Amino acid sequence: MTRSGVAFGTSGARGLVTAMTDAVCFAYTVGYLKHLTALGEFGPGMPVAVAGDQRPSTPRILRACIAAIIHRGGEPVLCGQIPTPALCLHAFARAIPSLMVTGSHIPADRNGIKYNRARGEFLKSDEKAMRDEDVDLPDGWFDEKGALVAALPPFEPVDVVLGYVERYVAFFGPDALSGLKLGVYQHSAVGRDVLVRIVEALGAQAVVLGRSDSFIPVDTEAVRPEDAALASGWTAEHALDAILTTDGDSDRPLLADQNGHWLRGDVLGILTAQFLGAAAVTTPVSSNTALEKAGFARDIRRTRIGSPFVVEAMMEAAQSGVAPSVGYEANGGFLLATPVTRGDGTLSALPTRDAMLPMLCALVSARQSGRTLAGLVGTLPARFTLSDRLIEMPTAVSQAKIEALRQAPAAGVLALGLVDVCGELIHLDETDGVRMTFARNEIVHLRPSGNAPELRVYVEADTPARAAELLAVGLDGVASWRHG
Secondary structure, eight states, X not given: OTTXXXXXXXXXXXXXXXXXXXXXXXXXXXXXXXXXXXXXXXXXXXXXXXXXXXXXXXHHHHHHHHHHHHHTTOEEEEEEEOOHHHHHHHHHHHTOOEEXXXXXXXXXXXXXXXXXXXSSBOOHHHHHHHHTOOOOOOTTSBOTTSOBOSOOOOOOOOOOHHHHXXXXXXXXXXXXXXXXEEEEEEETOTTHHHHHHHHHHTTOEEEEEEEOSSOOOOOXXXXXXXXXXXXXXXXXXXXXXXXXXXXXXXXXXXXEOTTSOBOOHHHHHHHHHHHTTOSEEEEETTSOTHHHHHOOOSXXXXXXXXXXXXXXXXXXXXXXXXXXXXXXXXXXXXXXXXXXXXXXXXXXXXXXXESHHHHHHHHHHHHHHTOOHHHHHTTSOSOEEEEEEESSOOHHHHHHHHHHHHHSHHHHHHHTTHHHHHOOEEEEEOSSSEEEEETTSOEEEEEEOSSSSOEEXXXXXXXXXXXXXXXXXXXXXXXXXXXX
């Protein structure tokens, strides 16, 4: 792990494609399976469900993972190129391990492997235990460059998408979206065709948009200017009620209203939790504080950024007897710790990020209330978040600068130019990075990415224009960190 530079981020092992050799991916997967063996969740003859996204490097990495499963005596269940939540729904229901080869939203020169336990996500405690496993590579399986040379038997993909589609039809009903004209921005998302199947199964008219043969790194927390322009143009051209899309592995949603304005993931999370009648809501510290102001949840828990932290806290809420217990991230991915019943429909628990559920909840909620999506968002307390990233920012530099800011916050915010814009610093939250609250109840949050050499900047204010101003100031301030 140290030599390759492939390490665990906020959601699985990630690294440069050149570093993720077959031997490295094989070794990681053997360590994963040995850890599950110690937990009693894997053994010879046990199925392991595997799938991947649309990245060019994914088939090779997936093959290395399959080789590791065979080496450990398991039975690979190839699910093909499908959404991560569809894979998890299939595997969790059968109490079998699963892994997804995906780099999510990061550029195509990187990839990753997301490991799951038999009934839920890998937690940080699992990562630590997995790292402690001793792994030997079998003789003759790899060449001197770490490429897999051992022959593997062919595997026919198993269709698990139907169960994922039926999950939503059973809960919402086949007429839930009737009368709506919805754009589906397909780009290179692995769930692009599944999106069309689901919205059409719920009665909507789907308009396919922007399909790409090359991988596009759509980040639901940092919408690209070109995607903002596309959405605005498409809604006007096709008279759409909304546009739906996802990130690369289709576990993070991106939903645009009838004007082509992309909704923030944390706003979508609030709308979804409210629609589902959640009693307990878990979300990272970076999510919009309109959640607390909305007042519908009696148990709100704030965590570090990353689904393992959200999963752990929302499961604790469920175990304490507070239900429905749900979680969401600022990227929009929504998680269910407990089943949810609404009307005649019941949705089973799915404790991993899902992109489909929050988009459907918002659309159905708007339709049932006679509002547009923009009108539905307008019912929430007026707090606005924005985020962006400083790319090619070495993680070690970001960590050192943030530690210096922790040690001397007054001098740090002054150097970043925040005092002149935001006023006095009144609170510093160190849950994950540094989250600074200023005298005008405005927030600037700085955090190194757990997946790539990037520095994330999150802001929150009372108006969209003010949030945009804060984000520009924050990005300008941290850009100086590159130069010492």
